[in-house]
Amino acid sequence: MSKLIYLDNAATTKVADSVVDAMLPYFKEYYGNASSIYQLGAKSKEALDESREYIAGTLGAKANEIYFTAGGSESDNWAIKATADAYAQKGKHIITSAIEHHAVLHTCEYLEKHGYEVTYVGVDENGVIKLDELKAAIRPDTILISVMFANNEIGTIQPIKEIGEIAKEHDILFHTDAVQAYAQVPINVDEMHIDMLSASGHKLNGPKGIGFLYIRKGIKIRSFVHGGQQERGRRAGTENIPGIVGLAAAAKRSFSMLEEKMQKEIELRDYLISRIEAEIPYCRLNGDRKKRLPNNVNFSFQFIEGESMLILLDNKGIAASSGSACTSGSLDPSHVLLAIGLPHEIAHGSLRLTLSEENTKEEMDYVVEQLVAIMERLRSMSPLYEDFMKKQK
Amino acid sequence: MYSEKVMDHFQNPRNVGEIENASGVGTVGNAKCGDIMRMYLDIDDNGIIQDCKFKTFGCGAAVATSSMATELVKGKTIQQALEVTNKAVMEALDGLPPVKVHCSLLAEEAIHAALWDYAEKNHIKIEGLSKPKNDISEGEEEDEY
Numbered sequence: 001m002s003k004l005i006y007l008d009n010a011a012t013t014k015v016a017d018s019v020v021d022a023m024l025p026y027f028k029e030y031y032g033n034a035s036s037i038y039q040l041g042a043k044s045k046e047a048l049d050e051s052r053e054y055i056a057g058t059l060g061a062k063a064n065e066i067y068f069t070a071g072g073s074e075s076d077n078w079a080i081k082a083t084a085d086a087y088a089q090k091g092k093h094i095i096t097s098a099i100e101h102h103a104v105l106h107t108c109e110y111l112e113k114h115g116y117e118v119t120y121v122g123v124d125e126n127g128v129i130k131l132d133e134l135k136a137a138i139r140p141d142t143i144l145i146s147v148m149f150a151n152n153e154i155g156t157i158q159p160i161k162e163i164g165e166i167a168k169e170h171d172i173l174f175h176t177d178a179v180q181a182y183a184q185v186p187i188n189v190d191e192m193h194i195d196m197l198s199a200s201g202h203k204l205n206g207p208k209g210i211g212f213l214y215i216r217k218g219i220k221i222r223s224f225v226h227g228g229q230q231e232r233g234r235r236a237g238t239e240n241i242p243g244i245v246g247l248a249a250a251a252k253r254s255f256s257m258l259e260e261k262m263q264k265e266i267e268l269r270d271y272l273i274s275r276i277e278a279e280i281p282y283c284r285l286n287g288d289r290k291k292r293l294p295n296n297v298n299f300s301f302q303f304i305e306g307e308s309m310l311i312l313l314d315n316k317g318i319a320a321s322s323g324s325a326c327t328s329g330s331l332d333p334s335h336v337l338l339a340i341g342l343p344h345e346i347a348h349g350s351l352r353l354t355l356s357e358e359n360t361k362e363e364m365d366y367v368v369e370q371l372v373a374i375m376e377r378l379r380s381m382s383p384l385y386e387d388f389m390k391k392q393k
Numbered sequence: 394m395y396s397e398k399v400m401d402h403f404q405n406p407r408n409v410g411e412i413e414n415a416s417g418v419g420t421v422g423n424a425k426c427g428d429i430m431r432m433y434l435d436i437d438d439n440g441i442i443q444d445c446k447f448k449t450f451g452c453g454a455a456v457a458t459s460s461m462a463t464e465l466v467k468g469k470t471i472q473q474a475l476e477v478t479n480k481a482v483m484e485a486l487d488g489l490p491p492v493k494v495h496c497s498l499l500a501e502e503a504i505h506a507a508l509w510d511y512a513e514k515n516h517i518k519i520e521g522l523s524k525p526k527n528d529i530s531e532g533e534e535e536d537e538y
Contacts, residue, residue: 303450306452308403312404315404324427345427381406386431
């Protein structure tokens with residue numbers, strides 16, 4: 001197999017042809033500024049409005065509740081910092097989970113340095129947030145609960161509706177980082193009592209550098225970027241029309257086949273999981289088996305280290321990722337894997353494979369075949385495996 | 394991110410394996426941090442390193458530095474082996490990315506640990522060799538599923 005098997009769709013995705021086609025006219029033909037009065041500008045404004053309208057509809061929201069941003073990290077930063085700022089009078093306590101994306105965790109750490117208190121609620125061994133711990137963490141001065149919709153590493157989908165109900169009951173704002181979940185699984189902001197939601201274009205076969213923040217009407221958080229009347233004065237800057245059009249086109253593409261896409265991915269996912277479990281000893285599936293993103297597979301393989309695996313997979317034309325320290329740029333393995341209780345040495349040997357609906361069963365077969373060989377090879381040179389086998393005798 | 398030489402030594406590591414009844418064995422590193430190196434030495438009566446093998450749990454750079462270290466000490470005297478520093482290993486590999494320099498240190502320590510083991514077994518003192526830092530113990534709690 002000489003073509004690339006791309007299994008890192010949680011990192012980013014290929015921009016779909018239909019998305020590129022939708023975007024192209026907005027670079028050279030309809031390049032006008034949406035704030036301009038002439039017809040060329042009006043063309044951009046029209047595209048902007050239509051895109052906003054469509055995206056709002058996918059969440060059961062209204063168009064004036066969608067604010068375009070430069071992506072998921074900006075949306076997370078905005079939601080959390082602006083809430084902290086606007087509600088400081090009410091309190092300075094925020095609740096989040098231990099397995100959030102760094103866009104949330106580092107923002108919370110930043111706020112901690114500025115007089116806010118943050119409770120990081122733990123998760124169980126499958127990565128599901130502990131709801132009793134969450135409830136117990138609520139205080140009179142709690143202003144925000146921020147819990148991700150689905151985890152980017154292990155794919156666990158959180159009980160968002162339950163969290164939303166708890167937040168509503170206590171009159172606390174609820175933000176969810178849905179970067180991994182938007183257009184991958186159905187979401188309804190009213191049914192789930194979501195007050196703010198972050199999403200990003202490039203995780204759904206859309207372009208990079210575009211995303212949005214849903215802000216429920218009536219929430220008083222302020223501008224994050226000052227300097228203009230764009231996005232109802234809450235996020236200044238000339239609109240990235242090609243990006244916004246691309247994001248909407250990507251969402252359309254995804255939602256038009258959502259059921260089918262999910263079903264196909266779940267089938268491939270479960271096939272891959274069952275073959276790995278059957279054919280590679282001393283492995284562990286990370287994340288919840290059922291409450292799981294359709295495209296996420298995450299395993300820890302004992303006695304080996306992730307980066308070595310990734311290089312050898314890459315040699316075989318397979319693109320994947322790992323939560324090992326060597327891939328994170330620090331000495332510690334992924335905070336998510338540690339939070340679900342994995343010992344360091346096992347967290348180092350993790351492998352994440354994130355599929356798309358374009359992958360095939362044949363590709364999965366090839367991946368398993370290569371993985372089996374790679375595991376054997378790396379284990380044969382692992383002193384940890386040597387010690388383990390000697391103990392077994 | 395890796396030089397061609399590092400990639401070559403990672404993909405075609407030299408001297409992987411164990412030596413039965415080795416003259417000296419040294420294990421360094423820490424599974425917590427994601428690197429463990431074990432070095433086996435076969436040293437003859439004249440103090441020449443006749444054979445050297447390794448096993449490594451770790452990233453591409455950890456494997457490549459182990460492999461290069463075995464090449465550099467094979468056929469050498471004990472004193473020559475002591476001169477195989479982490480810098481020598483890095484140079485022989487045409488460099489390492491800054492975050493991976495610790496892997497080359499581990500390779501140097503692994504050689505020293507194996508020589509220390511040899512010295513202890515034979516009740517001799519090797520000039521210029523001090524007891525290696527050994528923090529492997531933390532990695533020994535193995536969790537089984």
